[in-house]
Amino acid sequence: MAASAASPLSELTGYRLIKLGEALFALAERTLADFDIRPRHFNVLTTAAAQPSLSQRQLADVLGIDPNVLVGVIDDLERAGLASRQRSPSDRRRHVVAVTASGKRLIDKGSRAVAAAEKQYFATLNAQERATVHAAAGRLLGLSG
Amino acid sequence: MAASAASPLSELTGYRLIKLGEALFALAERTLADFDIRPRHFNVLTTAAAQPSLSQRQLADVLGIDPNVLVGVIDDLERAGLASRQRSPSDRRRHVVAVTASGKRLIDKGSRAVAAAEKQYFATLNAQERATVHAAAGRLLGLSG
DNA sequence: TATTGTTATACTCTATAACTATA
DNA sequence: TATAGTTATAGAGTATAACAATA
Numbered sequence: 001m002a003a004s005a006a007s008p009l010s011e012l013t014g015y016r017l018i019k020l021g022e023a024l025f026a027l028a029e030r031t032l033a034d035f036d037i038r039p040r041h042f043n044v045l046t047t048a049a050a051q052p053s054l055s056q057r058q059l060a061d062v063l064g065i066d067p068n069v070l071v072g073v074i075d076d077l078e079r080a081g082l083a084s085r086q087r088s089p090s091d092r093r094r095h096v097v098a099v100t101a102s103g104k105r106l107i108d109k110g111s112r113a114v115a116a117a118e119k120q121y122f123a124t125l126n127a128q129e130r131a132t133v134h135a136a137a138g139r140l141l142g143l144s145g
Numbered sequence: 146m147a148a149s150a151a152s153p154l155s156e157l158t159g160y161r162l163i164k165l166g167e168a169l170f171a172l173a174e175r176t177l178a179d180f181d182i183r184p185r186h187f188n189v190l191t192t193a194a195a196q197p198s199l200s201q202r203q204l205a206d207v208l209g210i211d212p213n214v215l216v217g218v219i220d221d222l223e224r225a226g227l228a229s230r231q232r233s234p235s236d237r238r239r240h241v242v243a244v245t246a247s248g249k250r251l252i253d254k255g256s257r258a259v260a261a262a263e264k265q266y267f268a269t270l271n272a273q274e275r276a277t278v279h280a281a282a283g284r285l286l287g288l289s290g
Numbered sequence: 291t292a293t294t295g296t297t298a299t300a301c302t303c304t305a306t307a308a309c310t311a312t313a
Numbered sequence: 314t315a316t317a318g319t320t321a322t323a324g325a326g327t328a329t330a331a332c333a334a335t336a
Binding site for chain 1: 169173274275281
């Protein structure tokens, strides 16, 4: 039993999942570092690409991050040539975030790399275990899929 | 499918588990706030209680936190009367962390509260799903249990 | 000289609230 | 006046390295 070599809390499922989340975030960070992009930036980029009509405010709402944080992230993405701001003609207060061709290529490459890293990380789980974890996490998070 | 209402990354198991970990950390924070203690402090306290002979350095190693951070945590625990530092007679450089009776009572109450909060949080999972998630997380983290 | 605990420092991240420009 | 984006500021958290006491 691990309780003598680690925290007694590691017998709690919630504690394990907190640690697992931290480990997976670190894995994402390492994996995406090969493409000079951080997880949050990659998340913003893929979401903007999937929903090209979103304003910064809507993007911030969808991703659950503060609008002022998004400013810096999009600054970085613009500087790297991965996305660009475009004023909405109908409401000139709004900035619609457009992903460049370079940004889309990075999404493709990054997604493949992250999926491969995940597959390796979860290699000790069989197909059924992995499906259960995936579905259970989705249900607990209130995702419809 | 959730992809149109959230990040496309939410189809990745790793992304879901990162978000799940964040949600569970927030749940632990809210639950333990009733006892005026934070998750990290509770973790240090329970580990020190389970292994009374550990020095601060060993405690830091076991919990994977920096020794300088542990200083502040133990300061807080001492101030709250939950633990106390005791110099090791055999090596006067070392501080062994002793948990007080009050600290042990808090461990009992806090553990019950956290377990109850978890049980409710995982209520939508059946017994087998929950067992699979628990075991899978343990295996991925390299726990022996 | 090496190690334990502590302190000091700087850096990152985040949260809040002003500020501008548009509506 | 209200909202979108931006900027400024302060606070929390963390990481690194210097430091005093002990080995």
